[in-house]
Amino acid sequence: MIRIDINRLSDGQKLNSPVLDSRGRLLIGEGIPLNSQMVKHLKELGLQFIPIEVSGYEDINQLEVISRKVEMFMKKEANEIFKAARKTAMINPERIINAVDYVMNDMLAKGKTGIVVDDLRTNKDFIFDHLTRVCIYSGILGTALGLNDLRLRTLMITAYLHDVGLALIDDEDILSGSYVTDKPSYKIQEHPKLGRDLCARAGFPSIISRSLYQHHERIDGKGYPRGLLEKDITLYAKIISVVNVYDALTSPLPKRKPYLPNEALEFIMALSNSAFDKDILKVFLKKVVPYPPGTLVLLSDNQICVVKDCNNDLPLRPILKTYAYLDGGQVKYIDNPSTVDLKNNLNLTIVGQVDSAGKIIDYETSSISSNLENIDDEELKNDITKKISNKKIVRFKRSVKLIDKSKP
Numbered sequence: 001m002i003r004i005d006i007n008r009l010s011d012g013q014k015l016n017s018p019v020l021d022s023r024g025r026l027l028i029g030e031g032i033p034l035n036s037q038m039v040k041h042l043k044e045l046g047l048q049f050i051p052i053e054v055s056g057y058e059d060i061n062q063l064e065v066i067s068r069k070v071e072m073f074m075k076k077e078a079n080e081i082f083k084a085a086r087k088t089a090m091i092n093p094e095r096i097i098n099a100v101d102y103v104m105n106d107m108l109a110k111g112k113t114g115i116v117v118d119d120l121r122t123n124k125d126f127i128f129d130h131l132t133r134v135c136i137y138s139g140i141l142g143t144a145l146g147l148n149d150l151r152l153r154t155l156m157i158t159a160y161l162h163d164v165g166l167a168l169i170d171d172e173d174i175l176s177g178s179y180v181t182d183k184p185s186y187k188i189q190e191h192p193k194l195g196r197d198l199c200a201r202a203g204f205p206s207i208i209s210r211s212l213y214q215h216h217e218r219i220d221g222k223g224y225p226r227g228l229l230e231k232d233i234t235l236y237a238k239i240i241s242v243v244n245v246y247d248a249l250t251s252p253l254p255k256r257k258p259y260l261p262n263e264a265l266e267f268i269m270a271l272s273n274s275a276f277d278k279d280i281l282k283v284f285l286k287k288v289v290p291y292p293p294g295t296l297v298l299l300s301d302n303q304i305c306v307v308k309d310c311n312n313d314l315p316l317r318p319i320l321k322t323y324a325y326l327d328g329g330q331v332k333y334i335d336n337p338s339t340v341d342l343k344n345n346l347n348l349t350i351v352g353q354v355d356s357a358g359k360i361i362d363y364e365t366s367s368i369s370s371n372l373e374n375i376d377d378e379e380l381k382n383d384i385t386k387k388i389s390n391k392k393i394v395r396f397k398r399s400v401k402l403i404d405k406s407k408p
Contacts, residue, residue, distance in 0.1 A: 001294045002060070004050050006049065011035050028041070048257055048258055066110065074131075089168060100156045101153070115246070117258070133247045139156045141239055154205070162215045166194075166195075190225075192224070211234045214228060219233065238280050246288070268284075269285075291307045292310075297351075300349045303322060303348075304326070305322050
């Protein structure tokens with residue numbers, strides 16, 4: 001499997017995984033040859049990279065944090081919880097606890113886990129995907145931080161419900177995610193309070209209601225709803241704050257494409273002195289997978305490889321499978337791919353992600369620069385700008401094209 005830029009898809013290529021909506025309904029099946037109408041539909045769903053079957057790379061699979069069955073169950077439950085809250089202004093604690101126990105047990109059974117973006121998330125019914133992913137990501141981060149089972153369960157319940165207050169806001173943009181902006185409206189800023197009150201009425205422990213209420217606070221006191229400082233924010237709220245932003249950035253939304261994982265990380269790191277707890281952020285950076293399996297990357301020695309697997313706690317040193325190499329400005333393909341473990345090859349580094357058109361996906365064309373103006377710390381802003389401008393960028397010559405080997 002290789003992740004292909006959606007703009008490079010062609011007729012006859014086959015999906016490595018099925019595309020499902022948030023209710024688990026099949027949109028396009030696995031292994032079915034794509035046609036132009038299907039590709040158009042995938043673009044309308046807001047997808048950016050598509051996992052495609054490629055001969056010789058059948059051993060590369062998407063990294064599953066939890067099983068697809070459990071994920072679909074969580075999304076359906078989120079839908080039902082949201083609908084019930086809208087209709088009755090109540091939530092069922094037993095149903096929520098059972099759902100969280102189900103996903104927590106599945107996640108812990110997986111053992112090897114990382115925070116990895118799902119390429120096949122659509123821009124439909126954003127909120128149910130978001131509640132599910134923030135719950136899962138928080139569980140991964142909480143486990144890495146050493147929380148015991150009871151505290152991990154408390155964290156994941158809070159994360160699953162963190163935006164449930166949005167159910168009580170009459171706004172057609174809630175389900176689609178169009179409400180996600182840098183400057184939320186006063187109405188949207190009411191959702192932490194509404195969610196806290198829902199949890200209190202349902203009889204959840206006060207630590208859950210309080211942490212949910214604080215998930216938009218910042219350690220510099222510039223968050224909402226109360227502008228709390230770091231010492232007054234709960235550990236659970238600090239964890240959810242980081243993963244909430246990461247998931248929102250990497251999600252396809254009606255008004256923008258998703259950030260690449262490494263773009264989202266750069267954005268979050270830019271706010272490390274103002275918004276997020278440094279100790280939590282340090283662990284978070286070790287658990288995020290910036291180059292998911294199937295990603296094409298260019299190495300410092302001009303090899304083009306496909307990410308095969310990730311190394312736990314070493315996200316920037318994945319296990320790769322060779323694909324091609326640059327020789328005198330020409331791309332030459334490899335007949336017998338071999339494995340390269342960057343953990344054991346310290347002389348090699350990833351220069352950047354490559355799309356199937358033969359272009360490096362770099363920060364100069366990313367959406368990072370447009371968000372630098374929102375950073376208050378001038379010294380930090382200048383430091384990030386300097387790092388980006390000095391970043392080693394390697395480009396293919398215009399005549400060089402990386403031909404997709406999966407095309408007929």
